[in-house]
Amino acid sequence: MPNAQRLLLTAPLVLALCAACASGPGMRTATTPLQADTALALRPGDVIRIQVWDQRGPQNALSGEFPIDENHNLLFPIMGEVSVRDMSVQELRTRIRAELGRLFAQPYVAVVPLFRVAVLGEVMRPGLYSVDPTLSVYDVIALAGGALRSANERNLRLIRGGELHPLNLSAVSIAQSTLRELGVRSGDQLLVPRKTVTREDWALLLQIANLAISIIVFLQR
Structure with a gap:
């Protein structure tokens, strides 16, 4: 069998295998979209920043950051243990x-909830951050030192409970949305993926390879 014909038969198989490897097993993609938290409900894992003033000025002994434990309780000076179950920030x-x-x-009294969000992947300083829900996704990435050159910022992912929630930031309105509007909450993981060749890219390469090999075979007849 001529080399060109052998290449014609084997190249599609090789590229198909590469495409399958590129897709990977992946994580389960969520079927339910994230919902905006309009009431800004308080949840375990949130850190509440509380600042208190009176006519004499700031009351530093009563101000600080107070975490909400797994039982929905917050420990605040004078008041002791406060249950915030089903409670909003305003309440x-x-x-x-x-x-x-x-x-x-x-x-x-000023009350500001802070979400505990892990920023992972292609950023300068991956880690766990306490972030204001009024920040945008790009603000959070900036807190982590910014995205690396290898990052795919238009294909961000949010991981929650073992499910993958795509964040399509191609639209300016979404890119400028706050964490609260996007439905982000404490315990979520923001994944900044690496730029990779997609299955669609492999399909295009397969078509180009087939065309190139067909031309070679035609010229050698």
Whole structure:
């Protein structure tokens, strides 16, 4: 058998095997899209940043960052253990302000939830970060030192409970959306993947290879 014909028969098989390897086993893709957290409910894993002022100024002894444990409880000075189950940020602020109103005249309370999100993959400093839910996805990547040149920022993934949630950031409106609007919450993992050859790329290469080999065979007749 001529070499050109042998190449014609074997090249598609080789490229097909490469395409299968490139696709990999992968992680299960979620069938339910992420939902925006309009009420900004408090969940275990969140860290609550609380700042308290009164007429005399900041009350540093009552200010700080307080984590929510697995039982939905938050340990706050004076109040002790506070259950935040099914509670929103505004409801927690109102409750703390009412409690502190017994001790201070006209206390001011600021409550900001921070999500604990792992940033993984092609970033300068992968790790666990406490982030404000009003930040965008790109803001979070910047906190991790920014994306590497090998990163595919248009193909970001969110991992939750063993499921993969694609984040299509090709649209400007989505890229500028906040974590809260995208449905991100504590415990999620933001994966910045490496640029790879996709199955579609392999299919295109297969077509080009077949065309090139066909031309070679035709010219050798």
